Amino acid sequence: MTRFKLTISVLTRIGLLLFLAACAQMGTLPSLPASHPEALAIGQQVNCAECHEDQQKGTLKPYKAFNHSPVFVKSHRFYAASDDRLCSTCHKSSFCNDCHTNKVQIKPSTKFGNRPDREMQHRGNFMTMHKIEGKLDPASCYRCHGRANNERCIQCHH
Amino acid sequence: MKKTCCKLLCSAVLLSVPLPALAAEISVDASTLFGIGQRDVSGGKKESLLPATQFLGLDVDRLADGNLSLHTYGWGRADLADKSYNGKNEDGSLTYGYLQYRFKQANANIRAGRTFIHEGIVNEQLDGLSVRTDLPAGFGVSAFGGAVVHGKNLSGENSDGKGASLFGGRASYRYGSMLELGISGLYEAKAPTLNSYTHGSHRLTGIDLWLAPHKMVSLSGQSSYNPETKSVAEHSYLLTVTPLQQLIVSAEFNEYHSQNYFNSSALFTSKHMLTYNPSERSRSIGSSVSYQLTKELELVADYKHYSRQLGGADRYGAETRFTLTRPAYQSDSIRYGVGYHYLHAGQEFASAPYTTASYHELRGYLMHDTKGYFAALDALGFFFKGRKSAWEGTVSLGYHFTPALALSGDISYGKNPEFSDESKGLLRLTYNTTFAQNGVKK
Structure with missing residues (x-):
């Protein structure tokens, strides 16, 4: 047990030294522009x-x-x-959040009805289509609606 | 709503503080939407819908020493007639609101506030702190922690099923132009016990990979493991081959283990999700070929096969997109696209009493954007066998009063199996401007 503790202690010190050495070199690493x-x-x-x-x-x-x-x-x-x-x-982050968000007020394709060229999910009458698409690939629903953004889902699925 | 307005107001007040913010770059995104519609509720009265929604985003860069910035975005809605949605006359949400400090070296940054986290297998929203930095020799690390952002309570419960706090991070290594390997994980506090739902705590760990053994070939993807259920949750991988600059061929593989992947979702593991099967392993494999005929015109053909315990299905089709933008006038463009897809799916994917879930999908759109007016037409139809089709057409017309200020309106009409017919209108006032020297972010 003492040997195990000694090994952990040595490894931790080596890790800390490597981390400090890495930090010392960080000043030479470039950043992307804002x-x-x-x-x-x-x-x-x-x-x-x-x-x-x-x-x-x-x-x-x-x-x-x-x-x-x-x-x-x-x-x-x-x-x-x-x-x-x-x-x-x-x-901007809001560009992503046009679709990916915690609480959607309006369907993205409706909010941006003037931009049909943008890739947006649930175009048209998705109320009809979700009965098929949800059975076909529930994992694709889960990514957005599994743990958030599911106020509309729980109106029926409860 | 009041809470959201207060948060947005606080953000605005912060902007007026006379800190050394004289060189600050301010960017405002505001969209005001007025919806117009009618709803026939079965056995009830006809409802008039007039929701007014304000989306507001504020970005203030170059604060303090020039590396500090503030970013906020949210929305608020008020119904001017009957309740349009979720039984409330008004609603709102703060999507994000955080202060960010970007260091001049190592792509290091610190964020504090409400933010989204995308790190490897982690996709979360939290009220807290996140930090990341590059390290020498191709290494990178990030960490985050804070309070979980909660949603609406589940039916008959006092919770949305999520734990109270969340933390995690990602470590990565990149070798030249060939390999990036990341390991990430998240740990959410114990999920609350609910009356009608049996779900687990949200804890995941996994790897993400980008491998380019040859300049024409790359493999991206991720695998995750659920330590709660002690088994693999997901494999998702995409292989891309670019034999010519204009030609891209791709193949994808996705596999999900239901109990492990959906474990932390009270909704998806509930008995109300009729096709949820804890022991199921669902898969999809697909392929696509895209060819850029000219700088303006591209063609795409794709195929995907879905495999579940209840059966298999295939989707295939093609689409073309055309975009012509005059470089001197960014807003002067013509764009169109047409596409066709067919889903071949049997009765197992259909809802009763239908005997098939197969359908043809047709879509076409046309846009013209000038310095003055802009217009768009969009039509989408799903054509089923032996049942009523679902289709919708939208006409949008607008005018740029200035490069930053525009007014537009949409009218859409459609028919589908849910409603005999459906017509909607939307009036949209947008104000998007920046007082920055550099390129405008979208």
Whole structure:
């Protein structure tokens, strides 16, 4: 038991030393700017690699990974989960919260009825469609409505 | 509503404090929506709906030494006629409201207040503190903790089923342009015991991965493990191959273990979710091909197969999108899109008394945006076999009084199995402006 405690103690001290050494070097690591230096066209498919070299220091992936292709837009959760500091150089948090929020007052596709080009869930009469889509893939419902944003769900499912 | 208004008002008051905020950059997003509609309640009277909703966002950057910023967003609603929703005449919500300090190095930041957390497998909203930083040699760490943001109480309960507090974090490592590996977890305080629901506490741990062994190939995804049920909750992975700059081929795989994935949701594990089966392992696999014909025109074809214990289903289709923007005038654009999808699903996915859940989905939209007026047409239809179809069309017309101020209105009409017909109107006043030097965030 004493040996175990000694090992833990040594490992903790080594970890602490490594952490302090890492902190001492943090001053040399660059930060992204708070916002993109130039305005970008609204609704245009963004391809960062058009202007940026495909190389990135620190913990960011190469810029070409963020090309806003149709696949990227549909699977953006994987990128938002690890690179939201890059997302936030061009997008305000409210851009994400147009759809992802704790309490939705109005269906996003209705709020932005003047922007049918934006990818938004539950277009049309989803009251009809959810009876099929909910059985087909309940996990896709859960991500938004499992633990939040389910005031409408519990009106019937209670 | 009062609570939300107070919070928004406090944020506004903070802005007026004469701190060294003279160089502050202020950005305001405001949308005022007036809905117009009628509702026929079965066996009841006809209700007139006139909800007025105000969405308001405020961002103040470059406070104090230039690295401090304030971000708030929320909404409030008042019904000018009958109650439109959730039995209240008024309602509101503070979506987020936090102070952020960004360090000049290492992408380090601290956030305090109500914020959303997206870190690996973690997707949460909390009232508390979050910190993150890059570390040398490709490492990065983040941590968060605070009070859970609660929603509406479940029917017949005094709680929404969530615990009181939450904390967690993520550690990551990136190797060159090839690999990023993250490990993340969250721990929510014990879930309250409810009268009619049996759910577990919200605790998860997992990994997220990005692997690009070749410049044309990348694999993204995540797996999570539920320590409460002591089993895997989710695997979600996406493989992307880009043989040409214009051509992207992708394949996805998703697997969910119901009891472990839904464990912390009182709603999804309840008997009222008729198809919930704790022992079920559901899967979906899919593929898509997108080709950018020109800078303006792209084509996408996709396929997805769903597999559940109650049966299987397939969805496939294609769509095209066209976007023409004159670079000199960001608001001068023409956009259109058309798409078709078919879902092949049997009786097991249909609601009684229908014998099939298959349907054809057709959608088309057209937009024209100029410095002055802007207009949009949108039509969407779901066509079933042997039952009434559901379709809806929307016309939107608006005018930019200034680049920041616009007024627009939508009228939509549709028919569906739920209502004989449905017509809605919406009037929208938007004010989005920034007093910043840099690029405007969307």
